[in-house]
Amino acid sequence: LYVPTSQVVHRLQTQLEQGWEEKITWTDSEGIAHHDTVFQASLLAQLQAETVEPRATTSSENKNANKAGSKAPGNTEALHLHEECVTALKEARSTLQRATGLNTPSLGAQVAHLEAYVLDSCSATTEEQILNDIRSDLSSKVRSARIVLGYDMPKVALPDTPCDRCGGVLIVAKDASSDVVCVGPEGAASCGKRYRRKEWVSLLEKITSRISTEAACTYTGRSVPTLYRWAAEGRVGRRVDPRTGRSTWDPSELPRAVPGQPPPLAPSLPTARTPADTAEQG
Numbered sequence: 532l533y534v535p536t537s538q539v540v541h542r543l544q545t546q547l548e549q550g551w552e553e554k555i556t557w558t559d560s561e562g563i564a565h566h567d568t569v570f571q572a573s574l575l576a577q578l579q580a581e582t583v584e585p586r587a588t589t590s591s592e593n594k595n596a597n598k599a600g601s602k603a604p605g606n607t608e609a610l611h612l613h614e615e616c617v618t619a620l621k622e623a624r625s626t627l628q629r630a631t632g633l634n635t636p637s638l639g640a641q642v643a644h645l646e647a648y649v650l651d652s653c654s655a656t657t658e659e660q661i662l663n664d665i666r667s668d669l670s671s672k673v674r675s676a677r678i679v680l681g682y683d684m685p686k687v688a689l690p691d692t693p694c695d696r697c698g699g700v701l702i703v704a705k706d707a708s709s710d711v712v713c714v715g716p717e718g719a720a721s722c723g724k725r726y727r728r729k730e731w732v733s734l735l736e737k738i739t740s741r742i743s744t745e746a747a748c749t750y751t752g753r754s755v756p757t758l759y760r761w762a763a764e765g766r767v768g769r770r771v772d773p774r775t776g777r778s779t780w781d782p783s784e785l786p787r788a789v790p791g792q793p794p795p796l797a798p799s800l801p802t803a804r805t806p807a808d809t810a811e812q813g
C-alpha cells in the first residue's frame with residue numbers, strides 16, 4: 532500500500548504540532564481488550580509538560596511538596612527530544628521553502644508540490660532525496676517521542692480507580708511510562724481528563740507490572756543516576772525490556788516519595804554484603 536509522502540509528512544506534523552485522535556486499545560482486569568479514541572495534545576506540548584516542575588497542589592499542607600519536587604530531576608530525555616523535534620521541523624520547513632519557493636506553514640502542502648515535480652521530472656534525484664530525508668527524519672522524531680511518552684506500550688485499566696470527573700475508566704501504559712488518561716464510562720466518550728505522570732504518583736502503586744525509569748524517578752523523587760547506582764549496588768532490581776531496550780523497575784522494591792518530606796533514603800543493601808558495604812550514601 533503506497534502512501535504519498537505528503538500524507539505521511541502531514542500526519543507527522545499534525546502529531547508534533549497540533550494534536551490528533553489516537554485509537555487506543557487497552558485491557559481490563561480480566562484481560563478483555565477494549566478500543567477507544569482519545570484526543571491527544573501535540574507531542575511538542577506533551578514533551579514540554581514532561582520537562583516542567585509539578586504544579587502546586589491546592590492543599591496548603593502540600594506547599595512544601597514543591598520544594599521536595601524541585602529536587603527531583605526534570606526529564607532531560609524529553610527536554611532534548613523536544614529540542615530535536617523543533618529543530619527537525621524548522622529544518623524541514625526551510626529546506627522545503629528553498630526547494631519549492633512556497634511559503635506555507637503546511638509541510639504536507641510543500642511536500643505535495645515537490646512530489647508532483649518529482650513525478651513529472653525524469654531526473655529529480657535531489658528532490659527525491661529531500662523528500663526521503665524529511666520523511667525519515669520526522670518519522671524517527673515522532674517514533675522517539677511516542678516511546679518516551681509511553682504511547683507504544685500496551686495499555687491497561689487502573690483497577691478500582693474511576694475517573695474523578697466522570698466515573699469513567701482510567702488507563703495507563705503497562706510500565707507506567709504514559710500519562711493516565713480517561714477513556715470514559717463504557718459506551719460513552721472520554722471526558723478528556725488526563726493526569727500527568729507527576730500528578731499521579733500514588734496511582735503508580737496500582738500498577739503491578741514493572742515500571743519505566745521515568746515513572747520510577749517520579750515515584751521515588753530520586754534521579755536516574757541514583758536509581759542506576761541502587762541497582763548496581765544490588766538494592767533494587769533493574770531489568771532491560773528486550774522489546775524496547777529500556778530499563779524497567781519493580782515499584783514494590785522502590786521507596787515512595789512523600790510530599791513535603793526529604794527524598795526517601797536508599798533501600799537497604801542485600802544481606803549477603805559485608806557490613807563495610809552498608810554505608811548509606813543517601
Ligand SMILES: [Zn+2]
Pocket residue numbers: 694695696697698699713714715721722723724
Ligand atoms: Zn473522565
